Amino acid sequence: MEARIFQEFRDIVGPRGLITSLEDLRTYECDGLTNFRVLPRAVLLPSTTEQVQSVVRVCHRERIPFVARGSGTGLSGGALPVENGIVISLAKMNRILEVDLPNARVVVEPGVINLDVTCRVLPQEYFYAPDPSSQSVCSIGGNVAENSGGAHCLKYGFTTTHVLGLEVVLPDGSLVHLGGKCLDAPGYDLLGVFVGSEGTLGIATKITLRVVKRPECTRTLLAAFPGTNEAGAAVSGIIAAGMLPAAIEMMDNLAIQAAEAAVHPNYPDCGGLLLVELDGPVAEVAELMQSVEAICRENAATEIRLARTDHERLLVWKGRKAAFAAMGRISPNYIVQDGVIPRTALPHVMTEITRLSREAGLRVANVFHAGDGNLHPLVLYDRQIAGQEQAAEALSYKILELCLAAGGSITGEHGVGEEKKRMMSKMFSEPDLDTMQRVRCAFDPLLLSNPTKVFPTPRLCGEKPGEYVPHPLEISGIAERF
Amino acid sequence: MLETNTILEELTAIVGPANLRAAAREDAVCGVAPQFIVEPQTEQHLAAVLSRVSAAGIAAIPRGGGTKLDWGNPPKRAGIILSTARLNHIVEHAWADLTVTVEAGCTLHSLQSTLAKRGQRLAFDGLWPERATIGGALSTNDSGSLRLRFGALRDLIIGVTLALPDGTLASSGGKVVKNVAGYDLPKLAAGAFGTLGVITRAVFRLHPLCRTTRTVTFTSASWGDMQQKLHAIQDSKLAHSGFQIRGHSGGPPHADLLFEATESGLAAQTELLQKLLLSESRGSSIPPSIFVDSSPQIWQARQNLFSTRQKESVIARFSVLPSDLAKAMRWLDPFHSSSHANWQAVVQATGIGFLRLDADPSELPAQIFALREQFERAAGSLVLLRRPESLGSLDAWGNPGDALPLMRAVKLRLDPQSTLNPGRFVGGI
Numbered sequence: 002m003e004a005r006i007f008q009e010f011r012d013i014v015g016p017r018g019l020i021t022s023l024e025d026l027r028t029y030e031c032d033g034l035t036n037f038r039v040l041p042r043a044v045l046l047p048s049t050t051e052q053v054q055s056v057v058r059v060c061h062r063e064r065i066p067f068v069a070r071g072s073g074t075g076l077s078g079g080a081l082p083v084e085n086g087i088v089i090s091l092a093k094m095n096r097i098l099e100v101d102l103p104n105a106r107v108v109v110e111p112g113v114i115n116l117d118v119t120c121r122v123l124p125q126e127y128f129y130a131p132d133p134s135s136q137s138v139c140s141i142g143g144n145v146a147e148n149s150g151g152a153h154c155l156k157y158g159f160t161t162t163h164v165l166g167l168e169v170v171l172p173d174g175s176l177v178h179l180g181g182k183c184l185d186a187p188g189y190d191l192l193g194v195f196v197g198s199e200g201t202l203g204i205a206t207k208i209t210l211r212v213v214k215r216p217e218c219t220r221t222l223l224a225a226f227p228g229t230n231e232a233g234a235a236v237s238g239i240i241a242a243g244m245l246p247a248a249i250e251m252m253d254n255l256a257i258q259a260a261e262a263a264v265h266p267n268y269p270d271c272g273g274l275l276l277v278e279l280d281g282p283v284a285e286v287a288e289l290m291q292s293v294e295a296i297c298r299e300n301a302a303t304e305i306r307l308a309r310t311d312h313e314r315l316l317v318w319k320g321r322k323a324a325f326a327a328m329g330r331i332s333p334n335y336i337v338q339d340g341v342i343p344r345t346a347l348p349h350v351m352t353e354i355t356r357l358s359r360e361a362g363l364r365v366a367n368v369f370h371a372g373d374g375n376l377h378p379l380v381l382y383d384r385q386i387a388g389q390e391q392a393a394e395a396l397s398y399k400i401l402e403l404c405l406a407a408g409g410s411i412t413g414e415h416g417v418g419e420e421k422k423r424m425m426s427k428m429f430s431e432p433d434l435d436t437m438q439r440v441r442c443a444f445d446p447l448l449l450s451n452p453t454k455v456f457p458t459p460r461l462c463g464e465k466p467g468e469y470v471p472h473p474l475e476i477s478g479i480a481e482r483f
Numbered sequence: 484m485l486e487t488n489t490i491l492e493e494l495t496a497i498v499g500p501a502n503l504r505a506a507a508r509e510d511a512v513c514g515v516a517p518q519f520i521v522e523p524q525t526e527q528h529l530a531a532v533l534s535r536v537s538a539a540g541i542a543a544i545p546r547g548g549g550t551k552l553d554w555g556n557p558p559k560r561a562g563i564i565l566s567t568a569r570l571n572h573i574v575e576h577a578w579a580d581l582t583v584t585v586e587a588g589c590t591l592h593s594l595q596s597t598l599a600k601r602g603q604r605l606a607f608d609g610l611w612p613e614r615a616t617i618g619g620a621l622s623t624n625d626s627g628s629l630r631l632r633f634g635a636l637r638d639l640i641i642g643v644t645l646a647l648p649d650g651t652l653a654s655s656g657g658k659v660v661k662n663v664a665g666y667d668l669p670k671l672a673a674g675a676f677g678t679l680g681v682i683t684r685a686v687f688r689l690h691p692l693c694r695t696t697r698t699v700t701f702t703s704a705s706w707g708d709m710q711q712k713l714h715a716i717q718d719s720k721l722a723h724s725g726f727q728i729r730g731h732s733g734g735p736p737h738a739d740l741l742f743e744a745t746e747s748g749l750a751a752q753t754e755l756l757q758k759l760l761l762s763e764s765r766g767s768s769i770p771p772s773i774f775v776d777s778s779p780q781i782w783q784a785r786q787n788l789f790s791t792r793q794k795e796s797v798i799a800r801f802s803v804l805p806s807d808l809a810k811a812m813r814w815l816d817p818f819h820s821s822s823h824a825n826w827q828a829v830v831q832a833t834g835i836g837f838l839r840l841d842a843d844p845s846e847l848p849a850q851i852f853a854l855r856e857q858f859e860r861a862a863g864s865l866v867l868l869r870r871p872e873s874l875g876s877l878d879a880w881g882n883p884g885d886a887l888p889l890m891r892a893v894k895l896r897l898d899p900q901s902t903l904n905p906g907r908f909v910g911g912i
Contacts, residue, residue: 103714103806103836148663162638163665177886183863184635184835185624188883188909189679189890193637193670196664217720221487237579243602243691281722282755285748341659343580373661374580381505410662417664428664429654436645436653436897443892455665 002044002085010045010087013139014056018093020044029088032073032080033135036390037419041068041082048093050168050176050206056089057204058174060449067316069204070453071111071143076337077418079147079199083453089204091142097121097205101184106165106182107210111142115149118210127212130157132254133414134322145205148197150414152321154249155372156280157213159414161196168211169195169202172445182209194440199416202444216280219247220290221314224297225271225304229253229367232273233347234302236371239277240344242296244289249372250276256366256379257329264318264328274369276321324368325379332364332381334390337414338397340404344374353403354378361396363389375413376404396464402427417455426457435460490539491519494563495530498523502569510564512544513557514872522566524684526586526644526652529565533681534650536563537548537902544904545677546614547588552621554868555676556879559906565617570683574599581689582641582658587618587682599692606633606690608725610786618682624674628725628741628782631832633690636673642686643669645679648902652683660688663758671893678908679897693724693743698777699753700739701760709736710809713832715763716740717805721755729784730812732819739781762817785829788839789887797840797847798869805834807861814857817850834863848877855881883909 011019018025021043030038040067047053060067073080082088095112102125107118115136132151133139139149144160145167157163166180180192195202226232232251239246252260252274261268268274277293279286281456287376294305308314328335343349351367358365366379378400382393401411401424411417411424425434434456442462444450452459495503502522503683510517523529535544541562546552548568549643567588574584578601585594591605598604608627626635633639634695642656645668655668672682703709709728716726725741734897742752753775760771789798803811808830818826818840830836842850859882867879884891887910893911894901906912 050729101806102718104718104804106804148667150661150663152660158634158638159661159663161670162634171889177889178884181862181884181885183804185626185674185800185802185831185864186884187864187866187880188886189676189893190637190670191886191889191893192671197667214718214720216722240581241579243693245690257596274670282720282744282748282751284751285722285744288745288747341661343577343582343659345577345579370661374659376662408657409659410657411666412664413659413661414663421664424664428657432651433653433655434665436647436651437655437668438670439896440666440893441897443889 002065005060006065007043009059010043010056013052013059014045014047018046018048029070029073029082029090032070032075032078034076034078034081034418037078037081039082039084041088042085043218044090046090050170052168053089053206054174054176054202057170057172057186060087061173061447064447064449066449066452069142069200071146071147072114072138073139074139075143075147075416075418076339077412077416077420079416079418079451079454080143081191081419083451091140091204094206102127102387104210105214107212109141109210109454111140111145111205111207111208113141115141115144118212122212126215128215128322129164129210130154130210131160132211134325139364141208141210142205143277145196145208146198146200147414149415150370150375152250152370155370156245156247157247161193164192164196164208165197165209165211167192167205168207169205171203172447172450180209189242199455201417201441201455203450218283218286219278219280219314219434220286220318221276221278222290222293222307223268223306223308223317224275224277224296224302225269226273226275226300226302228272229302229351230273230348232275233351235275235297235302237344238296238300240372242292246277246372247280248276248278249370251369251371253367254320254325256324256368257365259331259366260320260324262330264319264323266316268320271303276317293384295449321368325377328366328379328381333383333385335382336380336393336397338376338378338380339412340376340409341379341413342374342376342404342407342409344371346407346409347371347374350376350403355402357396357399357403361392363393363396365396369412373413398424419454422455425455446479488534490541491901493535494521496533498528506564512561513554513875515558515561516566517544517561519659520564520566522569524569526570526646529567529570529681529683530646530652532565533646533648533902537648537860537900540900541902542905543902545618545622545681547619548590548611548614549624550611550615551619551868554623554879555907557875557906558904565681567616567681567683571616574684576645577600577658578603582660582686583689584642584658584684584686586684588616591615591617591620595657598689602692603689604692605687606638607639608782609634610789617685621673621685622675622677626835627785628727628831630835631726632724636676637670639687640669640673640685641688643672643682643738646681646683648680648898648900651838652662656686675906676908678894678904678912681903693850695744695746695749696779697749697753697775697778697826698739698781699742699756700774700777700781702735702772704735706730706736706809706812709790710739711807712738712760712763713805713808715759716756717832719755719759721752721759723752725782727782729828732815732825739777740777741782784796785837788827788829788837791839795841795844795871797851797867797871797874798867799838799840799865799867801836801838801858801863801865803834803836803858803863805832807863808834811858811861811883814854844873847874851877880909
């Protein structure tokens with residue numbers, strides 16, 4: 002990258018908004034998925050939409066690939082820099098611009114932290130429903146890119162359910178507004194396409210969110226089972242009884258041990274632990290909680306506890322939310338996997354995971370959003386032992402194949418990113434992927450916005466004949482033209 | 484256009500002679516007459532037909548039950564009607580997983596009856612369920628009262644298969660409720676008016692049917708008062724599933740709330756609502772009139788707007804912020820200034836309203852323009868659904884905003900020949 006371009010970037014974002022020193026760039030060489038690392042040429046920290054536009058215009062003119070980054074907590078390498086590209090960090094754009102409670106809308110910049118939205122509206126008893134485990138550090142912009150979920154999306158839906166409008170800088174630097182404060186703006190639902198597109202369609206610079214009134218009461222039940230099969234049967238029982246809990250989470254014995262070691266939530270020591278949360282009107286929740294309890298007992302629950310106080314409830318959740326990080330207590334290294342299965346396939350898939358784990362000689366801890374079939378197997382290994390890292394990666398991909406064979410998905414909330422793009426062709430056919438890429442070409446014909454992610458083979462868009470300039474990806478043989 | 488018998492022969496060869504017939508007078512779409520009706524029996528046949536007509540430059544108008552075919556702008560061309568009537572199977576009701584895979588031509592009623600056998604439903608109260616199809620409801624982004632609680636079809640759909648004009652059959656999403664692999668094309672297909680591809684099948688997440696429900700109705704003296712109550716209710720701990728407000732040019736508005744809960748839950752909720760309405764009316768000389776068990780028929784109000792004998796009625800869908808509702812209803816004042824002009828509306832608490840305007844057709848275009856401008860200035864929209872043929876040249880959509888070039892680019896990538904529903908969507912798409 003030439004000096005004049007650096008100068009131009011510096012002119013746009015100011016000297017403090019441009020990072021070029023090797024030492025500082027290291028901070029940005031990976032996101033939450035640390036086994037992929039690429040050093041960007043520069044990191045830019047714009048503080049306004051106009052600056053984002055100007056930076057992107059330069060990238061467009063000079064054909065420089067860019068990757069937008071929020072807090073960098075993603076677990077699939079979505080914010081991994083691209084070779085010879087720049088990173089655009091939205092960390093400085095972190096203002097809550099408008100709180101409109103009569104319409105339950107909050108307008109934010111992309112760098113706002115997820116939990117800060119809830120904190121802002123909590124005094125009026127509203128909350129922002131999508132709650133990924135990283136909610137105290139992850140950004141709304143990143144949530145939009147990944148269509149983040151969380152434990153409570155079983156009842157409340159994902160990020161896409163709660164984003165009503167976006168201001169987006171397209172990969173040519175132009176500005177568009179998708180959706181808005183009102184529902185059903187005339188035209189295509191490009192808002193729906195943008196959310197979850199993992200930074201491949203442009204950069205969101207302003208986000209209109211829907212917040213939700215807090216329910217009258219929330220009750221959390223903890224039930225211990227001999228194993229995950231019994232716990233799984235209880236989940237099916239709860240769903241079959243026509244209930245829609247706010248959350249149903251499951252942990253296996255290894256995950257319980259790790260959580261206990263890390264944050265001491267005082268979980269019962271058992272083979273399968275279920276955490277069921279109901280919310281709504283008091284009368285209703287009390288009645289339904291009794292049914293949940295009965296269903297758990299019918300399915301061989303050995304111990305049932307109801308969190309009595311808010312403090313107890315938070316402690317129960319703390320153990321669950323810390324479960325990934327807690328693995329560090331029982332294993333030097335681990336891979337967090339994210340697959341989805343139809344809930345009914347749980348017993349079969351668990352049996353198979355156990356078998357695969359034994360075959361590979363590696364331990365697998367399991368944490369699930371059991372209500373919607375979203376599995377988070379954690380493959381434990383030791384990098385110091387030769388061959389274990391590769392074996393762990395292979396095992397984690399085999400688990401995903403298991404999910405696909407059961408009719409599920411390779412990712413429920415962490416995204417495809419860099420990590421799983423090769424799995425995409427196992428889940429989708431060529432025509433399926435080509436159709437998605439045609440949509441991508443409408444947004445980003447030059448393939449500049451996070452170009453190497455999501456798709457196994459980035460397709461170049463064959464814009465107008467005569468304007469042909471070989472794309473850097475084409476030259477290096479990782480993309481083909483269609 | 485289709486005189487070239489070769490194309491006709493080829494289409495017949497694809498779908499069989501029983502599934503292709505000449506169009507009749509009632510098959511016209513907003514006054515534009517198609518030549519043939521093609522009813523493929525498989526999605527592969529449908530894709531093959533689409534690809535063949537597209538290559539020949541013939542326009543295709545996708546049709547499900549035909550109940551909303553007069554919505555949108557008149558097509559610029561109408562070569563064939565591509566009907567999903569025979570693609571009407573429920574492929575899989577995975578009841579234990581609360582999902583269903585259904586072909587586009589299945590009627591809402593038929594789908595709901597099957598789901599109800601397992602105590603489940605698609606949480607969507609669409610128009611004309613006996614005849615309207617899943618594909619049509621999706622494409623037109625129809626939504627009723629349950630949207631408040633369960634979201635629109637865009638929020639309930641988890642997978643889609645689209646037939647594209649080049650013959651591609653492309654799926655996206657999947658069969659599990661939680662899935663972020665790849666782009667969310669089900670949402671792109673929802674509300675696209677069949678201009679990007681023909682939806683051949685869809686997968687939905689389901690909800691349990693509620694055994695006990697109750698509808699509570701109350702009246703407000705004015706729209707201003709109603710808006711206050713709307714806000715108080717939305718800001719309360721009530722857990723209602725539906726909330727509609729009915730009104731017309733000659734009287735005060737009525738509101739209906741749908742509760743779905745256990746018996747004891749219903750009792751508690753009703754009590755809470757009564758208390759809330761009483762406290763909201765404190766200081767007013769007229770106590771609120773509350774009817775605690777309204778007939779479920781009251782939820783037909785939206786559909787009833789459409790059943791008018793008046794040929795000159797216009798039906799529109801608008802969207803405003805809930806806090807602008809009372810103001811928006813004042814924008815309708817010109818529609819009851821004279822004795823033969825009036826309006827009726829059913830507004831959801833989400834800010835989406837359905838409106839029937841009866842007025843002098845010669846004045847309507849100017850009035851609608853003025854009305855639309857007010858909605859758009861308030862960040863909302865006004866979309867014409869049904870109108871007399873004399874108003875056919877009036878744009879149905881209004882301003883699609885600064886994303887129109889992007890919408891055109893998407894259209895160009897998926898339907899470059901403009902085979903599907905040409906001219907029916909926003910900005911001439």
